Amino acid sequence: MPRPPRRSARPALAVAVVLRALVAVAVVTAGLTGAALPAGPAAAADTSRFDPGNLISDAQFWDSTSMTVAQVQAFLDDKGRGCVPGPDGTPCLKDFRQTTSSWAPSPRCTDGYTGAADESAATILVKTARSCGVNPQVLLVLLQKEQSLVTASGSALHPGRYRAAAGYACPDTDAGGCESLYYGFHNQVYSAAAQFRRYALNPAGYPHRAGMDNVIRFSSRYPDCGSSTVRIRNQATAGLYNYTPYQPNAAALAAGYGTGDRCSEYGNRNFWAFFQDWFVAPANRAPVGSLDSVTASGDTVTVTGWALDPDADASTSVRVELDGTPTTVRANLSRPDVGAAWGRGDLHGFSVALPATGGDHTVCVTALDLADGPSTSLGCRDVVVPVGATYTAVTPWRALAFERVDAGRTTTLTLRDVPAGATAVALNVTVARPTANTYVSACPGGTPVDRCRSSSTVNPYAGRDTPNMAVVKLGPGGTVTFYNDAGTVHLVADVQGFFVPDGGATYTAVPPTRVLAFQEVGPGQVHDLRLTGAPAGATAVVLNVTAARPSSRTYVSACPGGTPVETCRASSNLNPYAGEDTPNLVVVKLGPDNTVRLYNDAGTVALVADAQGWYVGGDAGDDYVAVAPRRAMSFQPVGPGGLHTLTLPDPPAGASAVVLNVTAAAPTSRTYVSVCPGGTPTAACRASSNLNPYAGRNIANLVVAKLGPGGTVSFYNDAGTSQLIADVQGWYVP
Incomplete structure (x- = not known):
C-alpha cells in the first residue's frame, strides 16, 4: 500500500545547517588580506534558471550507474573533509557503517537487496541505486535536502539524522513525526528509492502527473500563501512533487540557499540547487581573484593578489599590464586563505615585480581561464614611482593670454624656456569671460580628453573671471592641456616656477600659519610682506592669499619683493568681485630679506595670507613628484x-x-x-x-x-x- 507523502517541513532544518556552512565560508572569506572574495562553491546555483516544471530530467534521475561505490565514497570524503563526529559520537556520513537487512526483489527494485555486515554508506547507496534503478546522485542529494547528512558535522550530527535520513514516511498530516517502522539509514534510503519507482510504475495513482498542468502550493502551513499552475514535463519531476508536494516561491528562489519569507518552502528548491551544484557540469566559469596591492620601491613596481579557475585545481595565470605593456605570470604562490574558501588547493597567489621609470603609472591585472574561456579583469590601480624634483621659482610671466576654448574642447600650451628635465610647472590659471557655468581642467600635454575631464582645476560661473593655482605635470615637449566643459572661455596662464630634477629648492611643509591679517591695500598700491619666519636659505613660499572685503572688482598680484609695479601687475593671482572674499594659493619667489610684494589694481581690499610651506635651497626638504x-x-x-x-x-x-x-x-x-x-x-x-x-x-x-x-x-x-x-x-x- 502506498505510503503517504513525506512532510516538507524538514527542509527548513536542512537549510539552517546549510546556512551555518555558509557563515563558516563567510568567516574564512573575511580574512583574505582585506580583499573581498566572490562567493565560493557553497553558493547556490543560479536560481534564475530554476524551472518548476523540470526539476531534473528523466535521463538524469534514472541513471543508476552514474557512480561506483569508490566514486560515491570519494564524493563523501570530499564534501565531508572537515567533518567531525557529533558530541555523542554520531559519525560523519563518510564514516558511517551499518549492518543491513535483506529485501526481496520486487517490481520496484528488481534485484532486491542482499544484506551484509558493516556496510558503508557509499555501498548502501550504490546497491540501492542499482536495484531500484535510481541515480545514486539523486539519493545523495535527497540525503542532503532532507537532513544535510552529506555535509553535517559536529553538533549538527545526532542519531535523528540517520533515523529519518531520507524523510520517508514523515507525512505532513502526522504531527507526531515519522513512522518508526521506517527508521534507520538503510531502511530510509531503500524505501525512498522504491517509492520513486512506485510513482513511476503507477503515475495515475498520484496527484502530481507529468505532461499535465498541476496546481502546486507554495506553503505546507499557510493556505493563504497561494499556489500556481505548473506543467510538469517529466516523470522524475512529478515524483519529486509527489514526495514533497510544494514549490518554492519567489522569496525562496531569491534567497539562494538562504531563508525566504513565511510562505517559503525549500525542499524542491534545495534538491534542484544541490543537484545543479554537485552533479551538473557548469558552463566554463570565468576565473575569479583579487588585485591586493600595487606598490613602488626604487625603480620597481610590485603587484600582488590571487586568481583561480573555479573549474580546476591547477594554478591559472594572470596578465599584468604596466601602462599597457603586458606580462603574464603563473598564480602559483601559496594562499591558504584562498584554498580554505574555495577548496581548490592553496597555490593561487601571485607577486610580480616590474621595472618602472619614475613618475605615475597605471597597473591593470586580468585573470586568465585555464581552458581559454572568458577572462576576468581584477581591476586597475595607479601607482607613483617617486622621482623627486626640486623647485625653481621665477618672477611671474604670462604664458597664455586669453586663449579661446569652446565647450568640450581642449587647447594645448607649449611652454617656452622650460628648464632641462623639468617634470612640472606651477601656473596661475584664470578663466576669463566664461559664457556659461563650467569647469576647466589642466592636465599633462597629450592627456586623453576623457581622462583630463575626470578632474577639475577651475570652476567659473558665467560672466565671472575665476583664477586658481595649478601645479601640472608636464607632457612631452613641455606641454600642458586645458579642457573646458561648457560654453566658451578665454584662458590666461601665468608661470610661477618649474620643478626640475636637480639644482632647485626642496619643500618643507608646515601647518597653516597666518602671516598677514586683513592688511588694507588701496587702488594701484602694493604691500611688501616680510616673512620673518622663513627658514635659512628659503627661495620661495607657498601662501594661501585671500582678498577680503574688496570694495570693487579688481585683481591682485603676488610677486617677489622689490619687483617693479609695472612688472608685478602684468600677471594676476586673484580676481575678486566687490564684496566677495576670494582666496587663491600662490607660490611666490622670495625677494630680498624674504619679502613678497602684493599688488591691488582697483578699489580697496583687505589681504590675508596663510603660509603653507617653504622652498629651501639644498637637500634638507622634500622633492616634488608630479602625477596626472x-x-x-x-x-x-x-x-x-x-x-x-x-x-x-x-x-x-x-x-x-x-x-x-x-x-x-x-x-x-x-x-x-x-x-x-x-x-x-x-x-x-x-x-x-x-x-x-x-x-x-x-x-x-x-x-x-x-x-x-x-x-x-x-x-x-x-x-x-x-x-x-x-x-x-x-x-x-x-
Whole structure:
C-alpha cells in the first residue's frame, strides 16, 4: 500500500545547517588580506534558471550507474573533509557503517537487496541505486535536502539524522513525526528509492502527473500563501512533487540557499540547487581573484593578489599590464586563505615585480581561464614611482593670454624656456569671460580628453573671471592641456616656477600659519610682506592669499619683493568681485630679506595670507613628484563646524605633503573651508582658511597640505553644508 507523502517541513532544518556552512565560508572569506572574495562553491546555483516544471530530467534521475561505490565514497570524503563526529559520537556520513537487512526483489527494485555486515554508506547507496534503478546522485542529494547528512558535522550530527535520513514516511498530516517502522539509514534510503519507482510504475495513482498542468502550493502551513499552475514535463519531476508536494516561491528562489519569507518552502528548491551544484557540469566559469596591492620601491613596481579557475585545481595565470605593456605570470604562490574558501588547493597567489621609470603609472591585472574561456579583469590601480624634483621659482610671466576654448574642447600650451628635465610647472590659471557655468581642467600635454575631464582645476560661473593655482605635470615637449566643459572661455596662464630634477629648492611643509591679517591695500598700491619666519636659505613660499572685503572688482598680484609695479601687475593671482572674499594659493619667489610684494589694481581690499610651506635651497626638504590628476574624494558632505578626515589613496612611501585641488560644491551658505594635516584639532584647523565659498556657488583652490598620520588630511567647514571634492596633483617625498 502506498505510503503517504513525506512532510516538507524538514527542509527548513536542512537549510539552517546549510546556512551555518555558509557563515563558516563567510568567516574564512573575511580574512583574505582585506580583499573581498566572490562567493565560493557553497553558493547556490543560479536560481534564475530554476524551472518548476523540470526539476531534473528523466535521463538524469534514472541513471543508476552514474557512480561506483569508490566514486560515491570519494564524493563523501570530499564534501565531508572537515567533518567531525557529533558530541555523542554520531559519525560523519563518510564514516558511517551499518549492518543491513535483506529485501526481496520486487517490481520496484528488481534485484532486491542482499544484506551484509558493516556496510558503508557509499555501498548502501550504490546497491540501492542499482536495484531500484535510481541515480545514486539523486539519493545523495535527497540525503542532503532532507537532513544535510552529506555535509553535517559536529553538533549538527545526532542519531535523528540517520533515523529519518531520507524523510520517508514523515507525512505532513502526522504531527507526531515519522513512522518508526521506517527508521534507520538503510531502511530510509531503500524505501525512498522504491517509492520513486512506485510513482513511476503507477503515475495515475498520484496527484502530481507529468505532461499535465498541476496546481502546486507554495506553503505546507499557510493556505493563504497561494499556489500556481505548473506543467510538469517529466516523470522524475512529478515524483519529486509527489514526495514533497510544494514549490518554492519567489522569496525562496531569491534567497539562494538562504531563508525566504513565511510562505517559503525549500525542499524542491534545495534538491534542484544541490543537484545543479554537485552533479551538473557548469558552463566554463570565468576565473575569479583579487588585485591586493600595487606598490613602488626604487625603480620597481610590485603587484600582488590571487586568481583561480573555479573549474580546476591547477594554478591559472594572470596578465599584468604596466601602462599597457603586458606580462603574464603563473598564480602559483601559496594562499591558504584562498584554498580554505574555495577548496581548490592553496597555490593561487601571485607577486610580480616590474621595472618602472619614475613618475605615475597605471597597473591593470586580468585573470586568465585555464581552458581559454572568458577572462576576468581584477581591476586597475595607479601607482607613483617617486622621482623627486626640486623647485625653481621665477618672477611671474604670462604664458597664455586669453586663449579661446569652446565647450568640450581642449587647447594645448607649449611652454617656452622650460628648464632641462623639468617634470612640472606651477601656473596661475584664470578663466576669463566664461559664457556659461563650467569647469576647466589642466592636465599633462597629450592627456586623453576623457581622462583630463575626470578632474577639475577651475570652476567659473558665467560672466565671472575665476583664477586658481595649478601645479601640472608636464607632457612631452613641455606641454600642458586645458579642457573646458561648457560654453566658451578665454584662458590666461601665468608661470610661477618649474620643478626640475636637480639644482632647485626642496619643500618643507608646515601647518597653516597666518602671516598677514586683513592688511588694507588701496587702488594701484602694493604691500611688501616680510616673512620673518622663513627658514635659512628659503627661495620661495607657498601662501594661501585671500582678498577680503574688496570694495570693487579688481585683481591682485603676488610677486617677489622689490619687483617693479609695472612688472608685478602684468600677471594676476586673484580676481575678486566687490564684496566677495576670494582666496587663491600662490607660490611666490622670495625677494630680498624674504619679502613678497602684493599688488591691488582697483578699489580697496583687505589681504590675508596663510603660509603653507617653504622652498629651501639644498637637500634638507622634500622633492616634488608630479602625477596626472586623480580624484581622491568625491562630493563628501561636511556640515557646519564639521571636520572630515580623508585617508589618501596610495601615497608614495614617506610622502610628507600632498598637492590637492579642492572644490567646495553646492555650499548651502557663505562659509570657509580649511585643510589641515590629519589629526589636527578642530580649533587649530579652523584658525586658517583655504576656500571662501558663497551659498550655491562652487569654488576651487589649490592646497598644499602637510600629511597627518597614515597619509591623512582633514577638512573643516565653518557654516552650512558643503560637498567637498579633492583631486591629487602631486606629492612631496624625502
